[in-house]
Amino acid sequence: MEILEHTFTSLCGVLKRRYGRGSGDAQAILRQVHRAGNTRFRDAPQFRRYADVALRFEKELSLTLPEEVDRRCEGETTKLLFRLGDGNQIESVLVPMARYTTICVSSQVGCRMGCAFCQTAKMGFVRQLTTGEMVAQIFWAKHVARVPIRNVVFMGMGEPLDNFANLAKTLAVITDQRGLDIAPRHITVSTVGLASGxxxxxxxxxxxxxLAVSLNAPNDTLRNHLMPVNRHTPLAHLQALLKSYPLHHRNAHLISYVLIPGVNDLRRHADELAHFVAPLRAKVNLIPFNPSPQTPYRAPETEELERFRERLVTKGVFVRRRTPKGQAILAACGQLGARIPLKPPQAPP
Ligand code: SF4
Structure with missing residues (x-):
């Protein structure tokens, strides 16, 4: 039984059914795995008088981690290439901040959203990641690389809301105070705007x-071209969904806008973007496009970026210009998967 797959509730159920044991054991197991980083359950105070039970759990509960295949660093940003149990490969990125580190987690092998500027899209959809495989990326960073993880962003390979059931379970596992205890305010789920998700x-x-929405185009014509999801959920529909989203009063939607020169950086695009966010409580994250070998687009000059930002500010939009950490190692938005050999995509389940 794979331990990283389990929430507290599901583990309680399994322990009760299989071993006749209670919730105290489930709590001790999660604490040992996620806090101590191992499955030496005999070390947990809960099992001091039940060494035989602890040893049985050690034998029967497994903790599977991906194999690190490659690691590239730019400054302090690290891009990790992992091989999963079935041979598929995924990438995660570690982005250090002043006192803690953010991990960018992949949610799928490949992606079926087909965004025109995205490296991962070129792989097509291969398969969903399980909860255990998503949690394992965080576990690996925390206990193998020994990095102080505080923030988790689901912005790696794949569209997390296209893998909703496993994402929801992953959120339950990583926010559990008995285990990893990552506060929801330190977690970001990024989507291209899947309405059902x-x-x-x-x-x-x-x-x-x-909730971060990868917008990247401020009108339907351009967005239909850059991000095919827009043909199912056009901008007016997406805006209505965000307006009705139950946002905490201290929170705001994050609208990501990857600026691609000659594509979405005109003055009228800034005006249309301002119009889109006007009825929302939202911050715009302006991200310079990071060119990769197979894409036809180039990176914006600083002046192009600044011109676009100023126009948004003039229109009353709250804008953050994001530093493109990881650019040289292709670890920025839409660029994961460049080192993974392309296979013919499989039909979605
Ligand atoms: S940008 Fe994100 S959603 Fe779009 S194809 Fe790439 S990985 Fe998928």
Missing amino acids: IRQLAALGLPLLN
Whole structure:
């Protein structure tokens, strides 16, 4: 049984059914795995008088981690290439901040969203990551690389809301105070705007969780071209979904806008973007496009970026210009997967 797959509730159920043991054991197991970083359950005070039970758990509960295949660093940003149990490969990125580190987690092998500027899209959809495989990326960073993880962003390979059931379980595992205890306000789920997924996420009742929407185009014509999801959920629909999303009063939607020169950086694009965010409580994250070998677009000059930012500010938009950490190692938005050999995509389940 894979321990990283389990929430407290599901583990309680399994321990009761299989071993006739109670919730105290589940709590001790999660604490040992996620806090101590190992499965030496005999070390837990809960099992001091039950060494035989602890040893049985050690034998029967497994903790599977991905194999590190490659690691690239730019400054302090690290991009990790992992091989999963079935041979598929994924990437995670560690981005250090002043006192803690953010991990960018992948949610799928490949992606079926087909965004025109994205490296991962070129892989097509291969398969969903399990909860255990998503949690393992965080576990690995914390206990193998020994990095002080505080923030988790689901912005790696794949569209997390396209893998909703496993994402929801992953959120339950990583926010559990008996285990990893990552506060929802330190977690960001990034989406291209999958309507059903946004509704399901809203229903989880985590108002402090951050929702980032990768917008990248401010009108339907351009967005239909850059991000095919827009043909199903056009901008007016997406805006209505965000307006009705149960946001905490201290929170704001994050609207990511990757600036691609000659594509979405005109003055009228800034005006349209300002119009889109006007009725929302939202911050715009302006991200310079990071060119990769197979994309036809180039990176914006500082002046192009600044011109676009100033126009948004003039229109009353709250804008943050994001430093493109990880640019040289292709660890920035839409660039994961460049080192993974392309296989023919499989049909979605
Ligand atoms: S940008 Fe994100 S959602 Fe779009 S194809 Fe790439 S990984 Fe998928």
